[in-house]
Amino acid sequence: DIQMTQSPSSLSASVGDRVTITCRASQGISNYLAWYQQKPGKVPKLLIYAASTLQSGVPSRFSGSGSGTDFSLTISSLQPEDVATYYCQQYNNGPWTFGQGTKVEIK
Amino acid sequence: QLQLQESGPGLVKPSETLSLTCTVSGGSISSSNYYWGWIRQPPGKGLEWIGSFFYSGNTYYNPSLKSRVTISVDTSKNQFSLKLVSMTAADTAVYYCARQGRASGHWFDYWGQGTLVTVSS
Numbered sequence: 001d002i003q004m005t006q007s008p009s010s011l012s013a014s015v016g017d018r019v020t021i022t023c024r025a026s027q028g029i030s031n032y033l034a035w036y037q038q039k040p041g042k043v044p045k046l047l048i049y050a051a052s053t054l055q056s057g058v059p060s061r062f063s064g065s066g067s068g069t070d071f072s073l074t075i076s077s078l079q080p081e082d083v084a085t086y087y088c089q090q091y092n093n094g095p096w097t098f099g100q101g102t103k104v105e106i107k
Numbered sequence: 108q109l110q111l112q113e114s115g116p117g118l119v120k121p122s123e124t125l126s127l128t129c130t131v132s133g134g135s136i137s138s139s140n141y142y143w144g145w146i147r148q149p150p151g152k153g154l155e156w157i158g159s160f161f162y163s164g165n166t167y168y169n170p171s172l173k174s175r176v177t178i179s180v181d182t183s184k185n186q187f188s189l190k191l192v193s194m195t196a197a198d199t200a201v202y203y204c205a206r207q208g209r210a211s212g213h214w215f216d217y218w219g220q221g222t223l224v225t226v227s228s
Contacts, residue, residue, distance in 0.1 A: 001170075034214035036154075043203065043221060044154065049214040087154055091213035095169040098154040 002026050002090050006099035012107045019075040021102045023088035028068045032092035035064055035073045038101075039084045047086075048073065080106055109134040111204050111219035119198075119226050125191040129204030129219060130184070137162045137182050142207040145178065145189045146215065147200040155200075159207055160187065194226045 003026035013019050023033065031051035036044040046055045048064040051071055061076040075082055083106055088099040115127035129143070136143050144159030158168040160178045168176050177190040191198060201223050205215040 032212065034212075036215075043218045044215070045218075046214060046216045049208075049212055049216075055216070089154075089214065094167055095171070096156040096213055098156070100153045 001095055002029060002093055002097055004088055004090055004097050004099040006086075006088060006102045008102060009100065010103040010105070012105045013078050014107045015078055015080060017078045019078050019082075019104060021073045021086055021104075023066075023071045023073070023099050025069045025071075025090055025092075029090045029092035031067050032090060033064075033066070033071050034089045034091065035062075036087045036089065037082075037084045038087065044087065075104075078104070078106070109206065109217045111206070111217060113202060113204050113219045113222040115202075115222060115224070117223060117225060119194050119224060120228050121195055121226055123194055125189070125194050125198070125202075125224060127189045127202055127204075127222065127224070128186050129188070130186050131206075132185070134206075136180060136185055136187060139209070140211075141209050142167075142213065143180075143187050144205055144207045144215065146203045146205055146218075147198075148203070148221075149197075149200045157189065157191075157202075159213075161209070196226050198224070199226045200224060 005024045033051045035048040038044045052064045063074050085101045085103045110132045112130045142159040145157040160166040175192045180187040201221040203221045204219045206217040
């Protein structure tokens with residue numbers, strides 16, 4: 001199985017800050033990576049697929065980058081509604097696997 | 108608008124079998140463009156893919172659960188189901204059904220609301 005490791009596990013930042021979450025795959029996955037946002041008590045929501053393509057309706061302050069084994073999700077200006085846990089998911093090889101999550105809070 | 112809705116018991120006894128159904132509306136599970144899958148999330152923990160199927164009958168399971176899982180489909184009702192046998196406390200989780208891309212990429216773009224399943228005697 002391909003292991004997905006996210007860092008940090010949690011972070012606290014101020015409104016308006018630039019926030020970056022990283023996701024590392026245990027082997028190369030090209031750009032077959034998705035990012036999800038899960039707000040407290042809610043369903044995961046697809047934010048980004050193919051490492052950098054924004055899902056329809058997702059605010060442009062979210063962006064993704066990377067290829068191979070190293071990926072990142074950036075929130076350019078953190079907003080209160082961005083408080084959530086973020087997960088990466090690889091879909092290069094089955095079984096499809098998720099990172100352990102990064103919890104984002106407002107300072 | 109595509110919607111998915113899980114249904115099934117919220118409480119299962121240890122060693123028993125979990126049966127969940129996902130009803131899809133606003134789209135067809137017979138679409139050639141998508142897989143349909145199950146994902147679970149233990150309380151306070153991360154996401155684990157359980158398995159997926161393609162309407163033609165192909166199914167794909169997480170090897171960690173493969174010996175205990177069966178996914179089946181009822182195209183006439185636009186539903187698909189999950190069966191997980193020999194349940195233990197470690198299977199306590201919120202279970203989600205979701206649509207998964209096929210040719211374009213295997214991300215999950217539509218999710219059900221999830222149903223909490225607790226394993227307890």
